Amino acid sequence: MLEERVVTYLRETERGTVRPVPQSVSFADPDRPTGGRLIIPGVTPENDPGLTFEQAGERTDVVWVPTRLSMASRKIAESSHASVRGQTVDSARNIVLRFESILEYFFAHILMSRKEVVRIEDQPPPVKFNLGKNRKHYFDFRATFSDGWRTGFNVKPSDLLERDQTFEKMDAINAVHTPSFSDDILVVTEVEVTRAKGLNAVDVNQARRNRNQSECDQVLDRLLVIGEPIKIWRLQDMIGDPGMVWDAILCLLYDKKVHIQTPGLRFSDDRLVRVR
Incomplete structure (x- = not known):
């Protein structure tokens, strides 16, 4: 933590944006x-x-x-020596979502950060299938999109796919339960859910919880006047409220009204932002 603060200070010193310590604390105004x-x-x-x-x-x-309790169809163990387990909140739909690994946590936030996703179900009811013998499988998530399309997601580290016969299971399930359970099913690994994408999604969802529409409108109007890509820290300096600008930009990103440079990398105030 100390090293990060030193790096931040050196970066801000280099670009001349070291800000004085505020004399009072300001809070988000959602x-x-x-x-x-x-x-x-x-x-x-x-x-x-x-x-x-x-x-x-x-x-x-x-x-x-x-906040409503999770609707998961099975109870997960509260702790594990092998993975991170816990709960997060889908604030848009006011419901708890459970996860059994950091990969699932990140992916839940990625789903929540997509405006076209209108419903997320954690651990939906199991589906039965036959792969040599009768079995049942719990998908990690099922998402419903704004056009009504439903996708079942199986979230798993890539090094477990072969041992778990994941693709064989998905083929067997797809043959029986599409489209009754979902319109398609996808396997998601750390290749798709990188740490940077997951943390970016967490940031977007936190900003959405603090959303203030008038502040979003103010930032968007300023970007429209500028009319070209600008580094986020420069926009923060122009408006004078770094925290407000940061939250507003991430809300506008969720709204698909702005684009942040290299979205696959970790967001930072050194990224360029522009109106879409």
């Missing part, structure tokens, strides 16, 4: 609660992000509801 959601019972759809604070206003028919 449009909605960062946990749970505001709803009108019997009116707000289940997968809707809920009302903004402004929409709720002084209404007396609005209630706050906590």
Whole structure:
């Protein structure tokens, strides 16, 4: 941690952007609660992000509801010596998602960071198949896209694919359960889910929890006026609120309104950003 701070200081010194230590602490000003959601019972759809604070206003028919529990069809062990296990929150749909490895954690965030994904199911109900004998398989995730297409995802390290007969299982399942379970099934490994892509997705989803639409509009308007790619740190200096600009850019990236240079690499304030 100390080494990272030193590197950051040296980089900012080189480009002349060492900022003074703020005398007061400022916090994000999100449009909605960062946990749970505001709803009108019997009116707000289940997968809707809920009302903004402004929409709720002084209404007396609005209630706050906590994050829903995971709908996983099987209970996973809370701990393991072999992998990281835990829970994360799909804030857009206000539901907990479980994961059994860091690869699954990153992939869950990648799905959440895609605007076209409208529903994510962790550990959906098992499917039965025959591969020499009758078996059943739990997919790690099933995603529904805005066009209604459903994809089942099996997330697994590449060095386990052969031992687990993963592709043979997927072929057997595909022959029986497509399109009843999903329209297609995909195997996802660390080749597709790199650490950089996973951490970028985590950043995007954190920014979305802090989303303030007026700040997003302000940053987008400034980018439209600039009219050409600009490094994020330069835009932060121009507007004067680095944290706000960072969150706004990631929200606009989710909205597909901006493009960040080399998105497959780890995001940093040294990347170029432009309007799409």
